[in-house]
Amino acid sequence: MKTVGLIVEYNPLHNGHMFHFRESKRVAEADAAICVMSGHFLQRGEPAVVNKWARAEMALHMGADVVLELPVAFAPQPAEWFAYGAVSALEATGVVDSLIFGSESGSLAWLDALAAQMADESGGFRALLRERLKSGAPYPAAYSEAVARHVGGVDAEELAKPNNTLGLHYLIALRRLHSGIRPFTIARQKAGYNQAHIDDEHIASATAIRRLLFEERRLEAVRPYVPQATYDVLRREWEAGRAPLSWDSFAKPLLHALLSRSAAELAELCEVGEGLEHRIKTALPRLAPDEPLPVEQLLGELKTKRYTRTKLQRMLLRILLGHRKRQLTPELLRQGVPYLRVLGFSEKGRELLKTMKKTAKVPVLTKVTSASLAPGNQILLQMDIDATSVYALGYPNATSHDLFRDYYEPPVRLD
Incomplete structure (x- = not known):
């Protein structure tokens, strides 16, 4: 079959x-x-x-x-x-x-050829990726631009x-x-x-x-x-x-998870890094209590050019679920x-x-x-x-x- x-x-x-x-x-x-x-x-x-x-x-x-x-x-x-x-x-x-x-x-050939070159990521590529991230580019754009520079002949916008x-x-x-x-x-x-x-x-x-x-x-x-x-x-x-x-169906348990943890405790959770734990704690008091859609408000407070909505949603989800970095290591995921x-x-x-x-x-x-x-x-x-x-x-x-x-x-x- x-x-x-x-x-x-x-x-x-x-x-x-x-x-x-x-x-x-x-x-x-x-x-x-x-x-x-x-x-x-x-x-x-x-x-x-x-x-x-x-x-x-x-x-x-x-x-x-x-x-x-x-x-x-x-x-x-x-x-x-x-x-x-x-x-x-x-x-x-x-x-x-x-x-x-x-x-x-709709074309496999160029993606497959690129995959053949990217399956074993070199230190040079990782250095290019870090450089683009440090410049403030969001991860998807940084990755595509790093691939284009590393391989050559790749349309970064198409790949992104x-x-x-x-x-x-x-x-x-x-x-x-x-x-x-x-x-x-x-x-x-x-x-x-x-x-x-x-x-x-x-x-x-x-x-x-x-x-x-x-x-x-x-x-x-x-x-x-x-x-x-x-x-x-x-x-x-x-x-x-x-x-x-939607996200706002989970506003109460999410806010409880955010408010009941210290910044240091938030930093132990997946996707929370680069000081985002402090940004969260600063943003929470700015939420308007009488306004609807508190999660949308929070995402708006947290969003920057560097941190896309998708990145922030993944972070809030890992906080909601309580997933710790030590649980979901790259070594575990590679299995x-x-x-x-x-x-x-x-x-x-x-x-x-x-x-x-x-x-x-x-x-x-x-x-x-x-x-x-x-x-x-x-x-x-x-x-x-x-x-x-x-x-x-x-x-x-x-x-x-x-x-x-x-x-x-x-x-x-x-x-």
Whole structure:
């Protein structure tokens, strides 16, 4: 069974994702598809608009056969570690033949040639990167400019486009893992990444769809841009009070985490560095208590040319989740995912999972038990369990079942 791997977030799944999915299976000539999907919290440091099981269900209705969770240790990371964790999961299945990703350029050749030169980063490149960062450039721009100077003949602006950057890191990860998975890329169509405006009758970016959800506060507004199954799942979650979630759904627990820690304690957490702990403490008293959207206020107070919104969101998320630097070291992350957590599967996916039980390089988890928390899995899996509990705090009426849903919820199944 030829199987294509996709790395996704589906926040929420929309018509553009449907196009990409169908094209991916066609290009790869695949019989089945495995999606590695971020859980409750996403690569740009944002909470998902709906929980991971709901988004896995959307993917299965679209045609995915197995949905695996990308652990929260890897999901809200810069491109390098996000890509490495996701590719390590696809490689660990032992059944994925190809990886297909979207890109702005739609061309694999230049990205793959660049990946061959960047897979083993030299001290010279790191020095160039540090130089650009010291000049005040945000990390994405600094990385692209350093690559262009280090390699030569690279268009830094083209490389800095978000999906091109992610694509490069997928290709680097494949090389670092010595993977036999074959990569392909498909050009993004119509709506661009993070494009907030809508100029098509049926295609809109996830950013634009989320804006409709939060500004219009009407689910009907997104109906032209999402598959019927996505709409039905969103409606169910909305009516149950579990959607849509945004950063300000977590304002109280986040402010508690910020106020109850000293600057020194904040500095021990992931993504907090270069004096940001002091900047946070200075910004907190400036928040207007009578104004709505306190997290948006805080992000506005913290943002500078150097610190992008994405960087700051990732920092606030790690503070919210209490992830310490000593827990998520580069040495730990280089080991890749220590387990494959199954969020959902189709009937064909059931056959894939049977095969994966034999071929997978790490344990395949269809439920969380005390045995799942074995020493090799413990740190990262406990982080995923805790992330579910924190995510449920965004619900207006969270139950104990919501808080500890990882222990109760079986994979979503579509027969």
